[in-house]
Amino acid sequence: AAPQAPEQVAAPEAPEKAIELSYSIFFPPTHEQCKAGEAWAKEVETRTGGAVKINIFPGGTLTKADACYDGVVSGISDLGMSCFAYTRGRFPVMEAVDLPLGYASGTVATRAADAFYRKMQPEELNDVKVLYIHAHGPGLLHAKKPVTSLEEMKGLKVRSTGLSAKVVEALGGVPVAMSQGATYEALQKGVVEGTFAPIETLKGWRQAEVIKHTTDCRDIGYTTAMFVVMNKDKWNALPEHIKQVFDAVSAQWVGVHGKVWDDVDVEGRNYTLELGNTITPLSDEENTRWVQAVEPVIHDYITQVNQKGVDGAAAVDQLRALIAGFNE
Amino acid sequence: MTPTLIGVIGIFALFTLIFSRMPIGFLMAMIGFVGFGVIVSFDASMNLVVKDLFAVFGSYDLTVIPLFVLMGQVAFHAGISSRLFDAAYKNIGHLPGGLAIATIGACAAFAAICGSTNATAATMAAATLPEMKRYNYRITLATGAVAAGGSLGILIPPSVIFIVYGILTEQSIGELFLAGILPGLLLTGLFVVTILVWATIQPDLGPPGPRTTIREKVASFSGVFETILIFFLVMGGLFAGIFTPTEAGAIGAFGTIVLAVARRNLSWKGFVASLFETTRISCMILVIVAGATIFGHFLAISRIPFDIASWISGFALPPAVIILLIILVYLIGGCFIDSLALIMLTIPIFYPVIVQFGLDPVWFGVIIVLVTQIGVITPPVGINVYVVSGVARDVPLELIFRGAFPFLLAMVAGTLLLIAFPQIALFLPGLIR
Amino acid sequence: MGHFVKALISQLADKANWLAGASIVAMMMVTVIDVVLRFFRCPIPGTYDVVGLLGALAISLSLGYTSAQKGHIAVDFLVSRFSEKVARGIHLFNNLVATVFFAAVSWQCLLYAASLKRAGEVSPTLKLPTYPFLIGIAAGFILLCCVLLAESVQSSPAKGGK
Numbered sequence: 027a028a029p030q031a032p033e034q035v036a037a038p039e040a041p042e043k044a045i046e047l048s049y050s051i052f053f054p055p056t057h058e059q060c061k062a063g064e065a066w067a068k069e070v071e072t073r074t075g076g077a078v079k080i081n082i083f084p085g086g087t088l089t090k091a092d093a094c095y096d097g098v099v100s101g102i103s104d105l106g107m108s109c110f111a112y113t114r115g116r117f118p119v120m121e122a123v124d125l126p127l128g129y130a131s132g133t134v135a136t137r138a139a140d141a142f143y144r145k146m147q148p149e150e151l152n153d154v155k156v157l158y159i160h161a162h163g164p165g166l167l168h169a170k171k172p173v174t175s176l177e178e179m180k181g182l183k184v185r186s187t188g189l190s191a192k193v194v195e196a197l198g199g200v201p202v203a204m205s206q207g208a209t210y211e212a213l214q215k216g217v218v219e220g221t222f223a224p225i226e227t228l229k230g231w232r233q234a235e236v237i238k239h240t241t242d243c244r245d246i247g248y249t250t251a252m253f254v255v256m257n258k259d260k261w262n263a264l265p266e267h268i269k270q271v272f273d274a275v276s277a278q279w280v281g282v283h284g285k286v287w288d289d290v291d292v293e294g295r296n297y298t299l300e301l302g303n304t305i306t307p308l309s310d311e312e313n314t315r316w317v318q319a320v321e322p323v324i325h326d327y328i329t330q331v332n333q334k335g336v337d338g339a340a341a342v343d344q345l346r347a348l349i350a351g352f353n354e
Numbered sequence: 355m356t357p358t359l360i361g362v363i364g365i366f367a368l369f370t371l372i373f374s375r376m377p378i379g380f381l382m383a384m385i386g387f388v389g390f391g392v393i394v395s396f397d398a399s400m401n402l403v404v405k406d407l408f409a410v411f412g413s414y415d416l417t418v419i420p421l422f423v424l425m426g427q428v429a430f431h432a433g434i435s436s437r438l439f440d441a442a443y444k445n446i447g448h449l450p451g452g453l454a455i456a457t458i459g460a461c462a463a464f465a466a467i468c469g470s471t472n473a474t475a476a477t478m479a480a481a482t483l484p485e486m487k488r489y490n491y492r493i494t495l496a497t498g499a500v501a502a503g504g505s506l507g508i509l510i511p512p513s514v515i516f517i518v519y520g521i522l523t524e525q526s527i528g529e530l531f532l533a534g535i536l537p538g539l540l541l542t543g544l545f546v547v548t549i550l551v552w553a554t555i556q557p558d559l560g561p562p563g564p565r566t567t568i569r570e571k572v573a574s575f576s577g578v579f580e581t582i583l584i585f586f587l588v589m590g591g592l593f594a595g596i597f598t599p600t601e602a603g604a605i606g607a608f609g610t611i612v613l614a615v616a617r618r619n620l621s622w623k624g625f626v627a628s629l630f631e632t633t634r635i636s637c638m639i640l641v642i643v644a645g646a647t648i649f650g651h652f653l654a655i656s657r658i659p660f661d662i663a664s665w666i667s668g669f670a671l672p673p674a675v676i677i678l679l680i681i682l683v684y685l686i687g688g689c690f691i692d693s694l695a696l697i698m699l700t701i702p703i704f705y706p707v708i709v710q711f712g713l714d715p716v717w718f719g720v721i722i723v724l725v726t727q728i729g730v731i732t733p734p735v736g737i738n739v740y741v742v743s744g745v746a747r748d749v750p751l752e753l754i755f756r757g758a759f760p761f762l763l764a765m766v767a768g769t770l771l772l773i774a775f776p777q778i779a780l781f782l783p784g785l786i787r
Numbered sequence: 788m789g790h791f792v793k794a795l796i797s798q799l800a801d802k803a804n805w806l807a808g809a810s811i812v813a814m815m816m817v818t819v820i821d822v823v824l825r826f827f828r829c830p831i832p833g834t835y836d837v838v839g840l841l842g843a844l845a846i847s848l849s850l851g852y853t854s855a856q857k858g859h860i861a862v863d864f865l866v867s868r869f870s871e872k873v874a875r876g877i878h879l880f881n882n883l884v885a886t887v888f889f890a891a892v893s894w895q896c897l898l899y900a901a902s903l904k905r906a907g908e909v910s911p912t913l914k915l916p917t918y919p920f921l922i923g924i925a926a927g928f929i930l931l932c933c934v935l936l937a938e939s940v941q942s943s944p945a946k947g948g949k
C-alpha cells in the first residue's frame with residue numbers, strides 16, 4: 027500500500043550494530059493499518075541504510091491497546107501505535123479530534139488530526155516524541171434494521187464506548203459498551219441492534235455478516251485519533267541524521283495512512299454491499315436534525331476541558347477550520 | 355547474549371524451577387520479569403509486570419471465571435449437582451465409568467454457554483468431582499475427565515479463539531463457529547469411548563452401579579429439574595439475544611442462587627462457603643493467567659515465536675511435513691503461551707504457507723484450536739490440570755496429569771481424524787457457502 | 788508478640804477476602820440489573836467499566852487469603868521427596884524471593900497509581916478515576932507479602948501447596 031520513496035542521499039555506511047527498536051501496534055497483524063505501520067518501519071530501515079532495525083509486535087502482543095502509550099513512556103516498547111481514546115482523560119486536547127465534527131473521509135480525518143497536533147503542540151504529549159497522528163474515516167451507524175430518522179434511532183441499542191457512547195445517547199439511542207471483538211456475537215444474537223464504527227469494521231471485524239443496513243450520517247461522522255510515538259530517551263539518543271529520516275518518513279506517512287483508511291473504507295463498503303446489505307444516506311432534513319442533536323456532546327467537551335484549564339472552544343474552532351480546509 | 359538465547363534460557367528455567375514448589379503463577383511472572391528485564395531494562399520490566407497484572411485482573415472478558423465458578427460452587431453447596439448426578443447414576447451408572455461419561459456430556463453442554471476453557475473446567479470440577487467421589491470413582495478418572503472436558507469450551511461455539519482467528523485471517527466467524535460444532539461433538543464422542551475402554555480395562559476406576567428399572571429411571575428425573583431450568587435460562591437468554599456470553603456467567607450464578615434460596619437448599623453458611631471457595635479458585639486461576647501473560651510477553655520480546663515460525667515456513671519440505679511441524683509448534687507453544695497470544699504471534703507467518711498449499715483456512719482454524727487445547731492438559735504447564743487441582747485440593751498434580759493422559763490420546767486421535775477427513779469440519783459451513 | 792502479628796495478618800487476609808467476595812457479588816448484581824434494564828432499553832451506563840474494575844479488586848484482595856489457604860498451585864512431587872529440613876529450607880527461600888518480588892510489585896503499583904492520578908486517566912464511559920483501583924491492587928499485594936513473611940517465620944514445618 028505504501029508508495030516507493032525515491033532513493034535518498036546515499037545512506038550513511040551501515041554501522042557495526044544496528045539500533046534495534048521494538049514497535050507495539052494494537053492493530054491485528056493482518057489489518058491494513060498494521061501493514062502501513064510496517065511499511066513505515068521498512069522505509070525508515072531502508073533510508074537509514076540499515077542503521078535502524080524495527081521489530082514489530084502486532085495485535086497487542088507486547089502491550090495492549092490501553093497500555094501502549096504508557097508502555098512507550100516506560101520503555102516496554104520503543105515505539106507504539108494506539109488510540110488516544112483508550113486512556114480517557116489523559117489527552118484532553120487531542121480528545122477534541124474524536125468529536126462528531128463530520129469528517130468526510132479517512133484522509134480528511136488523518137490530515138486534520140495530524141495538523142491539529144502540530145498546531146496545538148499539547149503538553150499532554152510531552153513525555154514522548156510524537157512521530158505522526160492518523161485517524162479513521164467517518165464513524166457511521168450500522169444496524170440490523172434501517173435507521174433513517176431520529177425517531178427510528180430512539181431506544182436503539184448500539185455498541186459504543188467512551189465518546190461515541192455520548193453520541194449514541196445524544197441521538198436518543200441506548201449505548202451498550204463491549205470490546206470490538208465481542209461485538210460480532212452481540213449483533214448476531216441481538217444483544218445490540220447496531221454499532222457505531224467506520225465502515226471498514228464491517229469487513230475487518232466481519233460485522234457485515236451480522237448487520238443489514240448502514241446509515242450514512244457522515245455530517246456527524248466522528249473519528250478516533252491514533253498516535254505513533256517514540257520513547258523520549260530512545261529518541262534523544264538517536265544521531266541527528268537518523269532523527270531527520272524519522273521525521274521525513276513520518277511526514278510522508280500521514281498521507282499513506284489517510285489513503286489506507288480511505289481504501290479500507292471502500293473495501294468495507296463493497297463487502298457489505300456484496301453481502302446484500304444496504305447503505306442509505308440521511309435526507310438533508312434529517313441531516314440537520316442529527317447535527318443539531320450531537321451539538322451538546324461538543325458543548326460538554328468544551329465545558330469539561332475548560333475546568334482542566336484547556337481552551338476547549340479554541341480547540342474545536344481550530345479543528346473545524348482544518349476540516350473545512352481539507353474537505354475541499 | 356542474544357534475545358533468542360535469553361528466551362531459551364527462560365524456557366529452560368521454567369521447566370526446571372517448576373519443581374521447586376514455587377507457585378506456578380508466581381514463577382512464570384518472576385522468570386518473565388527477569389527475562390524481559392535482561393533483554394530490555396528492569397525499569398520497563400517492572401512496569402510491564404504491573405500493567406499485565408492490572409490488565410488480567412481487571413479484564414472484563416475474564417470476569418466469566420469468578421462468576422461461573424460461583425455458579426458451580428452454589429450448585430454444589432445447594433445439592434443441585436448431587437441430585438443431577440443421582441439421576442445420571444440411575445440412568446447410565448451401570449456403564450463402566452458412567453458418571454465420568456455424564457461429566458463429559460455436562461462439559462459439552464456447558465461449552466455451548468461458555469467460551470472459556472478455564473471457566474468450563476473450574477465450574478465443572480466444582481460441580482462434578484465431589485459427586486464422582488461419592489460413588490467411589492477413582493480420582494484419576496474423575497479429574498482427568500473434567501480437565502479434558504474443559505477443552506470443549508473453546509471448540510464448541512461460542513469461542514474466543516475462533517473470533518480472533520477469523521479476524522486475523524479474514525475468514526467468516528459464522529463459518530468458523532459452524533466448523534467447530536462437529537469436531538466438538540466428535541471429540542466429546544472420543545472422550546466417551548476413552549472412558550468406556552479405560553474403565554472396562556480397569557473396572558475399579560468407575561465401578562458400574564446396579565441396573566435400575568424404567569420406573570426408577572423416570573422417577574430420578576425429578577432431580578434434574580433445577581439443572582434443566584438453569585440451563586434453559588442461560589441458553590434461552592443467549593439465543594434470544596438478551597445477554598452476551600460474558601454476561602451469561604452473572605445470569606447463571608444469580609439464577610442458581612435464587613433457585614437454591616427459593617427451594618431452601620442454600621443456607622447463609624453454604625453461601626459464604628461458596629463465595630470463599632470462589633475467591634480462592636478465581637484468584638488461583640487468574641494469578642496463573644497473569645503469570646503466563648507476563649511470561650508470554652517475555653517470549654514475544656525474545657522473538658522466539660517469530661524465529662521458529664519463519665524458520666519452519668522457510669523449509670523446502672513436502673507440505674505434509676511442514677503442516678505437521680506447524681502443528682508441533684502449536685502443540686509445544688500451547689504449553690507456555692496463552693493460545694490467543696500464540697495465534698496472534700504466529701498466524702501472520704504460517705497463514706500464507708497454508709494458503710499457498712491450498713489448504714482450507716477454516717479447517718486449519720479448527721485444527722489450531724484443537725491442537726492448542728491439547729496444551730491445556732499436558733505437563734508441565736497445563737492450565738486445566740492446575741484449575742482442577744485447585745478445586746480438588748487433596749489430589750496431587752501428577753495424578754491429574756496421569757488421569758488426563760488417555761484423553762490426550764483421544765485429542766491426538768481427533769486431530770488425526772480431522773486431518774484425514776477435513777469434511778468433519780467443513781461439512782456444516784459447506785451448507786451455507 | 789509474633790503470634791499476635793500473625794493472628795492480625797491472618798485476620799486482615801480474611802477481612803480482605805470478604806471484600807473480594809463482596810466485589811464478586813457486586814459484579815454479579817450490576818450485570819444482572821444491567822441486563823434486565825437493557826431489556827427495557829435503559830441500561831446502567833458504564834457497567835462495562837465497573838465490572839472490570841470490581842474484578843481487579845476481587846482478585847487482588849483475595850491474594851493474601853488464597854496464599855494463606857495454600858491455594859496457589861505448585862508442583863510438589865520433587866520437594867516432597869527431600870528430607871523435611873531441606874524441604875523447609877526451599878520453602879523459606881521461595882517465600883522470601885516471592886516476598887521481595889511482590890513488595891516491588893506493590894511499590895510499582897503505587898507509583899503507577901500516582902502517575903495515573905497526575906495524568907487524570909479515567910474509565911472510558913463512566914469517567915471513574917482509575918488510580919484508586921491500583922491502590923486497591925497494591926494493598927492486595929502488600930497483604931500477600933505479609934502472609935508470605937508470616938509463613939516464613941513459622942516454626943512448624945511448612946506443609947506447602949500441592
Ligand code: NA
Pocket residue numbers: 464465466467468469470506507508509510511512513
Ligand atoms: Na464454547
Ligand code: NA
Pocket residue numbers: 688689690728729730731732733734735736737
Ligand atoms: Na501444557
